[in-house]
Amino acid sequence: MSSHAGTAQWQYVLPNKRKVSPKEPFSAYFRKVSEMASDMRALQSETCGYQPRLYQEDCRLEGAVPAEWADLIITSPPYINNYDYADATRLEMTMMGEIEGWKDLQGAVRTHLVRSCTQHVSAYASDVYQILKNPLLRPILDELEPTVMALDAEREMHGGKKNYHAMIVHYFLDLAQVWMQMRRISRSGSSVCFVIGDSAPYGIHVPVEQWLGRLALAAGFKSFEFSKFRDRNIKWKNRKHQIPLHEGHLWIHG
Ligand SMILES: C[S@@+](CC[C@H](N)C(=O)[O-])C[C@H]1O[C@@H](n2cnc3c(N)ncnc32)[C@H](O)[C@@H]1O
Structure with missing residues (x-):
């Protein structure tokens, strides 16, 4: 059974x-x-x-889709909510004999995924301030850097000492790469729709759609707008924080 x-x-x-x-x-x-x-x-x-046609590729890297091919891209990327997509594959991959257990997920799955959970970034946590200097992050650095510093200070006050500061740096660096690829494959005048939600690790708000919008403009798109379809974290008292969050469609044009 x-x-x-x-x-x-x-x-x-x-x-x-x-x-x-x-x-x-x-x-x-x-x-x-x-x-x-x-x-x-x-x-x-x-x-x-x-x-x-299905391509099994990493959306951060240049792949098989030709330049200026798309006029509409619709996607639902990982949210920055510490959900471990690699772990979600563990049962099936173990059953199929592709991995022996949890420790194999790092090489077999995690390296191919957008970094949206702390399990994924612990190895790079000590390099965070170096990685912040990456030119791809420059368009949001004015807000990203103080948020990273606040999360770094906050982690010291929690037993779990979660590397949320490293998680957000890598998430936005990965998504900045994704925007570069989306600009490459989309025609002038095209639209992109991202299903996305914001986040508040350790109660520190990360305005995800605003920062993604700014990264999209830096990659060469012309405008962005956010249309909310759902409030989150308002119905019950979240035991971790009480910051109201939302979820919606981030539309990028140009
Ligand atoms: C929020 S889920 C959306 C899944 C699907 N679109 C759906 O609606 O059920 C995000 C998906 O992005 C995938 N993903 C994460 N990193 C990726 C990467 N670098 N390249 C391509 N896909 C990735 C995850 O494995 C996960 O399946």
């Missing part, structure tokens, strides 16, 4: 909650795969014969 343990969103397991009726694993797996195949068939029948 598959596990009786309850689960929450993402990869979290709730050991004290039990599933009402745990499924037999192979039939559960087959049902899920069939559901995905039927979704894909339904959508493919609406594409008027257009064949999608």
Whole structure:
């Protein structure tokens, strides 16, 4: 039988909650795969014969998409919320024999991902102030640097001493590279839509969409606007901080 343990969103397991009726694993797996195949068939029948192409590449680096190819880019990048996308692949990769355990994720997965969690940046934490000098970060340095210093000071007051200061430097450096690539592949007059939310590690606000907008302008786009679709962190008392956050579409034009 598959596990009786309850689960929450993402990869979290709730050991004290039990599933009402745990499924037999192979039939559960087959049902899920069939559901995905039927979704894909339904959508493919609406594409008027257009064949999608998939590239397994790192969006920070120059890849196979030719210059000035796109006129609309829609994407949902990782938020800077300390969610470990590499860990989310651990169960499947272990089952498929691609890794032996958690320690293999660093080389097999993390190095290919945008750095949006502290587990990903601990090795570079001591170089933060050197990395801040990277010219790609110059367009936001006036606000980024004081925020990094505030997070660095704040971490000393917490037992976990989380490297949020390193996380934000690497996140914006990675996204600055992504904007360079998006400018390269998009035509003049095109639009980009980012689904994005802001963040407040240790209660220190990081205005993510504003900084991403400024990085996009520095990469050569002409304008940006943010349209909020959801408030976050307002309904209940967050035990870590009470900064109101939001989520929405960051539109970039030019
Ligand atoms: C918020 S999720 C969105 C996933 C998907 N678009 C969806 O709606 O379900 C962000 C995704 O970005 C991927 N990602 C992170 N770093 C990347 C990189 N350097 N290049 C390409 N994809 C990356 C993550 O693995 C994750 O699947």
